[in-house]
Amino acid sequence: MSLRHALLALLEARPMTGYELAKQFDVSAAYVWHAHHPQIYTELRRLESAGMVEAEEAPRGIAATKRRYFLTDPGCAELLRWLAEVSEPGRERDAAYLKATYFEFGSFDLAREHFRGHLEHYRRVEAHWSAHADQLERRDTALLRRRLAHAPQHAHDAIVAYKVHVYRGLTERARTEVRWAEQGLELVDRLERDAGIPGDTSVYRPTPPRDQPSAS
């Protein structure tokens, strides 16, 4: 359950309404921890019940009010507790790699389509994360400026450098996927050449195996 910690860390930068928090989540934390808006609102209510955030009423326009959430001392304590927790990295669950394990059941063209989709997706991801890392390095996001504004000077480099390191790491990850897909496309070309069967024909139809031929 890391969503709650992403929200607490965002509110450490500045108090936000639920709407602002969800928007902010989309342009920063969402790249590291994906969540949909309804999950964010649900978690925000849980954090309020637990006393980790508090809401204050603020005017919206002339007649209406809005609720702005801010981090409380128990919220800060929970952030520190989570940070100190050293846990095993998550286990692998990758549908694309699982599928690639069995590409022989499809045609060479199908394998190409999968690898091309992977390649295009991770090229976009790489460009996006790389641009975000550059922006953080220039200290050029509204949230980061708010964060630095209330942090002591001696902490500024660390605040910036850790975030840059995360987004450079995500960029490298995306690059690794791009290379994997490129090498996959080369592999398919080689296999097709060597097998001498048309690209749109399945390489091998899976068949119900039996140890001993049976009556059915």
Next chain:
Amino acid sequence: MSLRHALLALLEARPMTGYELAKQFDVSAAYVWHAHHPQIYTELRRLESAGMVEAEEAPRGIAATKRRYFLTDPGCAELLRWLAEVSEPGRERDAAYLKATYFEFGSFDLAREHFRGHLEHYRRVEAHWSAHADQLERRDTALLRRRLAHAPQHAHDAIVAYKVHVYRGLTERARTEVRWAEQGLELVDRLERDAGIPGDTSVYRPTPPRDQPSAS
């Protein structure tokens, strides 16, 4: 929901009891798609209800019987349907990267502890996946030999090469994580030197921020 397809693909190699299937899952598919044994048994029952696998009774010892599951034609069709489906890669959800984004709330020593744990984990993972890829390349796993035994000769290279490509890809991923953690450790050393504060002191305690100082 890729667990079902991992199970169907394993049963394409040979019929297995639920116990054998769960064991086989642990030494192969589990590295790409993590699942616990109860989930595997539940999914196997669902596949049987859906007619995608069938059970046959086989003797176990002198007095007992065991149920061996084999893939049916509808099971093969489902495997092919899944394979043809081109879907967007999953979204990122990485607790380690999320945490690293906020390492400034902890000490330099804590950041080091996190990066070292990451490094050790992915060094083990890298060695493990690399060895598995080598074994597949030598066609030296019991499951792969069973698979090749009933597949046409022209498909053998593809059957082996796709699996090797997946495990080489996972090895590269692990290497990317190893490098990220190594660079993280270098970063912490540099930040500590520049900040001039002790390694066991928190760089910056998060504080409940307010836009305007309020009464509470």
